[in-house]
Amino acid sequence: MSLRRIRAVARKEIHHIFRDRSTLFLVLFTPTLLLLLMAYALTVDLQDIPIAVLDLDRSEASRRFAAQITAGNDLTLYAQVESPAEIEALLVRGEIKAALIIHPNFSADLLALRGIPLQIIIDGTEPESGGFAVQHVGRRAEAFVTESLAGQLQAAGVPPEALQAVDLRVRTWYNPSLKPRNDLIPGLLSMILGFPALSVALTLAHEREHGTMEQLMATPIGRWELLLGKMVPYILVGLINTIVIPLLAMAWFRIPFNGSFPLFFGLSAIFLFAILSMGIIIGVFMRTQAAALALSFLLIFFPGFFLTGIFFPIAAMPEIVRLESLFLPGTHYAIITRGIFLPGIGLDVLWPYAVMLFFLGLVFTGVAALFFRKKLA
Amino acid sequence: MQRPIIQTAGLTRVFKNTRAVDSLDLAIQPGALFGLIGPDGAGKTTTLRLLAGLLDITAGSAEVAGFDLGKQPEAAKARIGYMAQQFSLYGELSVQENLRFFSDLYGVPSAQQAGRSERLLRFAGLDGFKDRRAAHLSGGMQKKLALACTLIHQPQILLLDEPTTGVDPVSRREFWNILTDLHLEGTTILVSTPYMDEADRCSQVGLMYSGRLVVCDTPQAIRERIEGEIVALHPQDWQAARRLVAGLPGVSEVQTYGETLLLIVDSARLRLPQIENALQQEGLVYQSARQAPPRMEEAFISLIRRMESEKTPHPEAG
Numbered sequence: 001m002s003l004r005r006i007r008a009v010a011r012k013e014i015h016h017i018f019r020d021r022s023t024l025f026l027v028l029f030t031p032t033l034l035l036l037l038m039a040y041a042l043t044v045d046l047q048d049i050p051i052a053v054l055d056l057d058r059s060e061a062s063r064r065f066a067a068q069i070t071a072g073n074d075l076t077l078y079a080q081v082e083s084p085a086e087i088e089a090l091l092v093r094g095e096i097k098a099a100l101i102i103h104p105n106f107s108a109d110l111l112a113l114r115g116i117p118l119q120i121i122i123d124g125t126e127p128e129s130g131g132f133a134v135q136h137v138g139r140r141a142e143a144f145v146t147e148s149l150a151g152q153l154q155a156a157g158v159p160p161e162a163l164q165a166v167d168l169r170v171r172t173w174y175n176p177s178l179k180p181r182n183d184l185i186p187g188l189l190s191m192i193l194g195f196p197a198l199s200v201a202l203t204l205a206h207e208r209e210h211g212t213m214e215q216l217m218a219t220p221i222g223r224w225e226l227l228l229g230k231m232v233p234y235i236l237v238g239l240i241n242t243i244v245i246p247l248l249a250m251a252w253f254r255i256p257f258n259g260s261f262p263l264f265f266g267l268s269a270i271f272l273f274a275i276l277s278m279g280i281i282i283g284v285f286m287r288t289q290a291a292a293l294a295l296s297f298l299l300i301f302f303p304g305f306f307l308t309g310i311f312f313p314i315a316a317m318p319e320i321v322r323l324e325s326l327f328l329p330g331t332h333y334a335i336i337t338r339g340i341f342l343p344g345i346g347l348d349v350l351w352p353y354a355v356m357l358f359f360l361g362l363v364f365t366g367v368a369a370l371f372f373r374k375k376l377a
Numbered sequence: 378m379q380r381p382i383i384q385t386a387g388l389t390r391v392f393k394n395t396r397a398v399d400s401l402d403l404a405i406q407p408g409a410l411f412g413l414i415g416p417d418g419a420g421k422t423t424t425l426r427l428l429a430g431l432l433d434i435t436a437g438s439a440e441v442a443g444f445d446l447g448k449q450p451e452a453a454k455a456r457i458g459y460m461a462q463q464f465s466l467y468g469e470l471s472v473q474e475n476l477r478f479f480s481d482l483y484g485v486p487s488a489q490q491a492g493r494s495e496r497l498l499r500f501a502g503l504d505g506f507k508d509r510r511a512a513h514l515s516g517g518m519q520k521k522l523a524l525a526c527t528l529i530h531q532p533q534i535l536l537l538d539e540p541t542t543g544v545d546p547v548s549r550r551e552f553w554n555i556l557t558d559l560h561l562e563g564t565t566i567l568v569s570t571p572y573m574d575e576a577d578r579c580s581q582v583g584l585m586y587s588g589r590l591v592v593c594d595t596p597q598a599i600r601e602r603i604e605g606e607i608v609a610l611h612p613q614d615w616q617a618a619r620r621l622v623a624g625l626p627g628v629s630e631v632q633t634y635g636e637t638l639l640l641i642v643d644s645a646r647l648r649l650p651q652i653e654n655a656l657q658q659e660g661l662v663y664q665s666a667r668q669a670p671p672r673m674e675e676a677f678i679s680l681i682r683r684m685e686s687e688k689t690p691h692p693e694a695g
Binding site for chain 2: 002004005007008009011012015016019020210211212214215216217218219220221374375376377
């Protein structure tokens with residue numbers, strides 16, 4: 001293997017990336033664009049969830065309570081209803097996502113410090129907003145109790161927690177502000193930063209389409225030299241994005257970054273190696289850029305989106321899919337990005353995922369080199 | 378005679394159902410300027426690709442620069458300069474960067490690299506365009522740069538697949554002057570071409586037809602292979618004249634060049650007066666009718682027509 005040849009291919013590729021505007025855009029700016037687009041399109045930072053309130057108590061306290069629940073911009077009072085039947089109708093028509101029922105003995109129980117009898121009905125077809133409504137009502141109810149009954153509680157010697165309106169028991173580790181973005185965006189990085197894989201798949205097909213591949217094959221260059229030379233520049237350019245994208249996530253989306261940046265950078269490099277090897281495999285097998293593009297989406301991006309646990313928990317997938325997800329670099333990298341961003345986990349926990357990524361990279365590159373022949377047909 | 382630098386024995390390449398190259402026996406001496414001609418689809422490109430080590434050999438063998446292509450293709454590649462028909466340079470790289478890229482791939486010693494590219498650029502008339510991107514060169518200049526790139530490692534053998542197709546006549550002439558210089562320096566050149574004037578500049582010419590090498594000789598000998606002699610006729614009404622002379626005895630073929638007719642006859646001395654007679658009888662006016670020396674073009678067309686007429690009665694043989 002000649003370092004000089006690898007360097008020659010890499011240098012040529014860097015020139016190509018920076019001088020060809022469409023490649024530059026694809027490699028350097030698409031990740032930023034994707035982050036903005038996906039973060040806004042996909043985050044479930046819910047606001048103004050329409051709810052209905054059925055106040056069976058009709059007391060001064062219950063009215064105050066209902067008003068406070070819908071005071072913020074999280075929940076909106078869509079309708080004050082008179083019967084459970086009305087709630088059902090509104091839910092079925094999708095006009096409300098949740099309904100709050102204040103029981104008849106609300107104020108009596110409250111004043112007697114017996115707890116707060118509340119019922120929340122949520123639209124099961126939209127668990128995201130429903131769950132959010134439940135959590136929100138819980139927090140508001142707690143605040144309401146603490147504020148309005150502070151005197152009585154203190155006199156009776158009862159801690160406010162004892163009256164907890166909604167026994168949530170939802171443990172929101174790492175994300176106390178309940179912002180799904182904080183969890184989603186670090187996960188999304190595993191897709192976004194893998195984007196150069198597409199370019200590397202395209203560049204091999206591009207050389208075939210333009211006839212430069214024929215010229216390369218006529219030289220004594222080795223297949224490892226060619227494939228590594230192709231991969232290195234995209235790893236380097238990809239690393240630029242592993243700096244830009246987290247900064248963007250922190251500055252624009254206010255995502256806390258609690259881990260070690262050098263660790264993030266180093267593990268991202270290994271991830272890039274693994275995901276680019278997938279791109280190389282596609283480039284080796286596909287003759288045209290159109291085919292390489294289609295296969296990249298089929299093999300890299302769709303599975304990266306659906307099977308790596310960014311949106312859907314892997315544990316809930318059938319066994320065969322769980323097995324497949326193990327072979328997707330994104331699966332391991334999503335754990336790494338999520339782990340480093342919010343909880344600030346270190347290499348002591350993350351090393352198996354890093355090892356797995358490196359292993360996948362080696363396997364994929366090996367397969368690519370095995371099947372890459374310096375022949376035209 | 379020296380040992381051939383390119384030698385094939387029964388070289389065959391089959392694509393699905395077509396035998397693109399069929400039992401090709403080729404022997405090219407070191408220092409030859411060998412022109413490969415033949416109609417489209419005859420197998421010229423496949424032959425060159427096989428010799429460049431770019432295709433698997435279906436049957437037979439090929440030896441280039443002393444290396445068996447089936448066993449040591451990479452060793453042979455280091456001694457070959459190959460230029461594909463659609464040679465494509467890296468358009469985003471400058472002239473100099475393209476040269477440097479190929480000199481790195483071929484492992485040209487760094488100490489010699491600068492000197493060689495200087496010389497090649499001067500040789501190719503590109504020394505004023507060093508920093509221009511390849512994509513911004515004219516078609517002719519791109520071909521010359523491509524040639525320079527294939528020459529950077531000073532190959533013993535040059536394989537050029539229709540290097541001047543689509544290039545204007547002036548650039549074509551310049552390109553061939555470069556090839557002639559290389560020929561003088563002793564480089565073995567195998568070049569395929571659709572242009573018969575280029576075939577005429579080669580030291581040896583091979584005519585391919587249906588994947589086979591049907592004729593292989595000097596241009597002079599190929600020209601003389603034409604059976605019969607040529608009569609050049611400049612009639613006033615060439616269409617009527619063509620219909621008339623095509624049916625005359627002893628005329629085996631009529632080729633049309635603009636409004637000039639070239640007749641291939643068994644004997645010019647015998648047939649020329651008969652042809653003139655026939656024209657006068659029909660009242661067809663003509664400016665001149667005389668015997669002409671055979672050219673490569675007529676020889677080529679005549680050879681191909683003969684091949685085709687031999688093939689048609691036996692379609693199952695094809």
